Amino acid sequence: MSRIDRLRQHLERPLFVSNPINVRYLTGLESSNAYLLVEPERTRLLTDFRYVERARMVEGVDVLQVNRDVIGDLPASSRVSSASRPARSPTPPGSGCATAASSSGPRTASSSGCARSRTRARSS
Numbered sequence: 001m002s003r004i005d006r007l008r009q010h011l012e013r014p015l016f017v018s019n020p021i022n023v024r025y026l027t028g029l030e031s032s033n034a035y036l037l038v039e040p041e042r043t044r045l046l047t048d049f050r051y052v053e054r055a056r057m058v059e060g061v062d063v064l065q066v067n068r069d070v071i072g073d074l075p076a077s078s079r080v081s082s083a084s085r086p087a088r089s090p091t092p093p094g095s096g097c098a099t100a101a102s103s104s105g106p107r108t109a110s111s112s113g114c115a116r117s118r119t120r121a122r123s124s
Helices: 003-009 020-027 114-123
Strands: 015-017 034-038 043-047 062-065
Touching: 003 020, 003 034, 015 020, 020 034
Parallel strands: 043 062
Antiparallel strands: 015 034, 034 043
């Protein structure tokens, strides 16, 4: 079972993956301009002309050649508005750590690794 298949088992709705490190982890494709849309029935790999041949070698994905500015080319109606984004939990002033709320509860600074960085900053 591929990493994408394992991820798909835990999804309740489609997931758009835009971080190149996460795209590489899920597909093995190293690219500066590749995106994944993981849906219940299929996975689409979006990339520009520079990577399209390598992308076609990735098993289990539908490859779509797109312009280099994928996010900018999306219709405004398909972009996530700030009203539909998850709420962010408050960050203590001066902590330098952002934490995000999720359906399973707020992420704590310790689970995101921020507590360690604050501890090191205080001990200096």
